[in-house]
Amino acid sequence: xxxxxxxxxxxxxxxxxxxxxxxxxxxxxxxxxxxxxxxxxxxxxxxxxxxxxxxxxxxxxxxxxxxxxxxxxxxxxxxxxxxxxxxxxxxxxxxxxxxxxxxxxxxxxxxxxxxxxxxxxxxxxxxxxxxxxxxxxxxxxxxxxxxxxxxxxxxxxxxxxxxxxxxxxxxxxxxxxxxxxxxxxxxxxxxxxxxxxxxxxxxxxxxxxxxxxxxxxxxxxxxxxxxxxxxxxxxxxxxxxxxxxxxxxxxxxxxxxxxxxxxxxxxxxxxxxxxxxxxxxxxxxxxxxxxxxxxxxxxxxxxxxxxxxxxxxxxxxxxxxxxxxxxxxxxxxxxxxxxxxxxxxxxxxxxxxxxxxxxxxxxxxxxxxxxxxxxxxxxxxxxxxxxxxxxxxxxxxxxxxxxxxxxxxxxxxxxxxxxxxxxxxxxxxxxxxxxxxxxxxxxxxxxxxxxxxxxxxxxxxxxxxxxxxxxxxxxxxxxxxxxxxxxxxxxxxxxxxxxxxxxxxxxxxxxxxxxxxxxxxxxxxxxxxxxxxxxxxxxxxxxxxxxxxxxxxxxxxxxx
Amino acid sequence: xxxxxxxxxxxxxxxxxxxxxxxxxxxxxxxxxxxxxxxxxxxxxxxxxxxxxxxxxxxxxxxxxxxxxxxxxxxxxxxxxxxxxxxxxxxxxxxxxxxxxxx
Numbered sequence: 001x002x003x004x005x006x007x008x009x010x011x012x013x014x015x016x017x018x019x020x021x022x023x024x025x026x027x028x029x030x031x032x033x034x035x036x037x038x039x040x041x042x043x044x045x046x047x048x049x050x051x052x053x054x055x056x057x058x059x060x061x062x063x064x065x066x067x068x069x070x071x072x073x074x075x076x077x078x079x080x081x082x083x084x085x086x087x088x089x090x091x092x093x094x095x096x097x098x099x100x101x102x103x104x105x106x107x108x109x110x111x112x113x114x115x116x117x118x119x120x121x122x123x124x125x126x127x128x129x130x131x132x133x134x135x136x137x138x139x140x141x142x143x144x145x146x147x148x149x150x151x152x153x154x155x156x157x158x159x160x161x162x163x164x165x166x167x168x169x170x171x172x173x174x175x176x177x178x179x180x181x182x183x184x185x186x187x188x189x190x191x192x193x194x195x196x197x198x199x200x201x202x203x204x205x206x207x208x209x210x211x212x213x214x215x216x217x218x219x220x221x222x223x224x225x226x227x228x229x230x231x232x233x234x235x236x237x238x239x240x241x242x243x244x245x246x247x248x249x250x251x252x253x254x255x256x257x258x259x260x261x262x263x264x265x266x267x268x269x270x271x272x273x274x275x276x277x278x279x280x281x282x283x284x285x286x287x288x289x290x291x292x293x294x295x296x297x298x299x300x301x302x303x304x305x306x307x308x309x310x311x312x313x314x315x316x317x318x319x320x321x322x323x324x325x326x327x328x329x330x331x332x333x334x335x336x337x338x339x340x341x342x343x344x345x346x347x348x349x350x351x352x353x354x355x356x357x358x359x360x361x362x363x364x365x366x367x368x369x370x371x372x373x374x375x376x377x378x379x380x381x382x383x384x385x386x387x388x389x390x391x392x393x394x395x396x397x398x399x400x401x402x403x404x405x406x407x408x409x410x411x412x413x414x415x416x417x418x419x420x421x422x423x424x425x426x427x428x429x430x431x432x433x434x435x436x437x438x439x440x441x442x443x444x445x446x447x448x449x450x451x452x453x454x455x456x457x458x459x460x461x462x463x464x465x466x467x468x469x470x471x472x473x474x475x476x477x478x479x480x481x482x483x484x485x486x487x488x489x490x491x492x493x494x495x496x497x498x499x500x501x502x503x504x505x506x507x508x509x510x511x512x513x514x515x516x517x518x519x520x521x522x523x524x525x526x527x528x529x530x531x532x533x534x535x536x537x538x539x540x541x542x543x544x545x546x547x548x549x550x551x552x553x554x555x556x557x558x559x560x
Numbered sequence: 561x562x563x564x565x566x567x568x569x570x571x572x573x574x575x576x577x578x579x580x581x582x583x584x585x586x587x588x589x590x591x592x593x594x595x596x597x598x599x600x601x602x603x604x605x606x607x608x609x610x611x612x613x614x615x616x617x618x619x620x621x622x623x624x625x626x627x628x629x630x631x632x633x634x635x636x637x638x639x640x641x642x643x644x645x646x647x648x649x650x651x652x653x654x655x656x657x658x659x660x661x662x663x
Contacts, residue, residue, distance in 0.1 A: 030631070031603055031607055033628060033629075033631070034588055034630075034631035035588065035603060036628050037588075037620070037623075037627075037628045037629055037631055038587060038588045038589040038599075038630060038631075040624065040627040041589050041630075050598065051589070051592075051598075053598075053599075053600065054598045054600030054601070054602070054603070055599055055600070056600075057599075057600035058599070058603050058604065061604065
């Protein structure tokens with residue numbers, strides 16, 4: 001015995017069994033005591049430990065049996081509660097067992113934890129934030145970048161550079177990506193802007209590299225021109241409002257801006273790199289499908305496009321120069337200047353440019369043609385002027401048709417998705433409210449069972465109803481949530497599989513905007529709706545107080 | 561006959577050990593050594609036998625001071641009959657063989 005007492009193993013064995021017996025379920029505690037009773041007879045420490053291990057197994061079985069018994073009781077009823085109370089005197093309990101409640105809740109939660117469920121939840125959650133990347137999105141992107149840096153995965157680093165909400169981090173990842181794969185240099189042109197502090201304005205060194213990377217592309221010169229021109233536009237706007245003349249004078253005085261614009265208007269091709277961007281996003285999203293759709297798509301949405309105002313300003317300057325040259329009798333020079341303007345416009349329209357750029361392209365073509373018409377009319381070349389006038393009308397018709405087609409396309413997406421988006425948002429809100437309501441009800445019923453307080457108040461009745469019907473409602477809501485998300489999920493999947501063309505990819509944005517427009521968060525942040533909700537809330541409280549007062553008055557009168 | 565049990569080889573070993581001195585009280589550790597069953601296997605069998613009324617149990621009358629009382633077990637009157645019957649049937653069907661050539 002002395003050996004046993006002195007042995008650490010034996011002490012651990014005895015103490016663990018003593019502890020188990022203390023918490024052993026009442027109904028089978030005698031068997032735990034029986035195992036413990038034998039331990040005084042076991043001299044060998046190893047044997048004592050093995051005996052105690054068997055006892056612990058027995059303890060776990062007893063606990064499991066107790067747990068299963070407990071699960072068969074309604075929520076809020078413990079073993080000490082005995083049989084379910086009958087009549088109207090005892091406290092109220094839910095009708096269904098804990099097991100039934102747990103099974104239905106588990107089914108609903110499982111649905112929401114399926115890959116589609118998680119994607120739906122993250123998309124809807126992003127729509128509530130207005131698709132501004134969350135802290136979790138940042139963290140996901142940082143983790144993705146860390147992994148990509150380790151694996152020397154330039155593509156993924158490029159994706160992070162184009163998606164990360166922090167401009168400094170984005171620039172860092174862009175440099176890393178370009179260092180690993182110089183063919184990703186286009187990243188610098190796809191996320192630049194003077195404004196908002198969220199985009200990276202490429203430094204002179206990066207612009208130089210960009211220009212030598214793709215010297216025939218107008219886009220690389222337009223990037224630098226935009227960066228150069230934005231502060232001038234801002235300054236001119238502050239001083240003189242939106243007047244065009246001071247603005248164009250300010251820009252025309254900047255040699256760097258003029259040089260870049262000239263190079264852009266002379267460049268033989270126009271590629272905005274959107275296709276490469278969306279391919280990079282697709283590849284990365286396929287590799288990391290857990291990324292938030294909101295964060296991924298918003299990266300694409302913030303793809304840079306040239307500054308249309310600056311391009312039109314330069315075009316206007318050139319057209320005026322052409323008309324002056326024409327007035328001075330240099331018709332050939334004037335034609336050559338006007339050709340710069342119309343040609344870039346046509347190149348923009350012919351490229352895989354997005355709708356806004358195509359509109360800018362049409363605007364440039366139109367402005368160039370107007371210049372041609374004025375030039376020919378001023379020089380009495382009526383036939384040429386008439387031909388240009390016909391071409392101009394055609395451009396105007398095309399512009400109108402494209403604008404209408406674009407609006408119809410957008411409206412089509414919105415019409416097809418609007419009610420689903422409303423249903424999706426409603427299901428999300430209801431699921432959230434139900435989850436909170438069920439959670440609080442379970443807490444109320446179980447805690448009142450634990451402290452032995454079994455009230456019969458309205459809160460307990462409401463909690464019982466919620467525990468009885470809430471899980472089934474939660475399951476139905478989860479199913480509705482997933483079903484409503486199906487078209488968007490299918491769209492995301494098609495995109496990841498590369499089955500969408502560039503214009504269709506843009507449709508994905510509109511789907512998300514339709515979803516965002518149905519977001520309940522809009523109602524909470526809008527002062528009108530805040531006022532409305534507060535009024536409804538106060539009115540409800542007032543009605544509740546008055547009705548309760550009347551009922552109490554009636555009750556008191558009845559007792560008298 | 562009382563409640564029939566699904567009799568495993570381990571249960572048969574326990575019944576065999578209990579039938580060794582059928583009227584005497586046995587304790588868990590001795591049964592475990594005799595049958596070479598670990599406590600985690602032995603006690604669920606004892607629990608089932610007790611629940612089916614094959615087994616009588618009692619606590620040690622005068623436990624050693626400072627130590628928890630021991631639990632004792634022996635087969636009930638009917639339990640002995642049923643146990644013998646089970647052991648015979650198991651031997652006939654060659655499902656089980658006694659450790660020391662008894663029964």
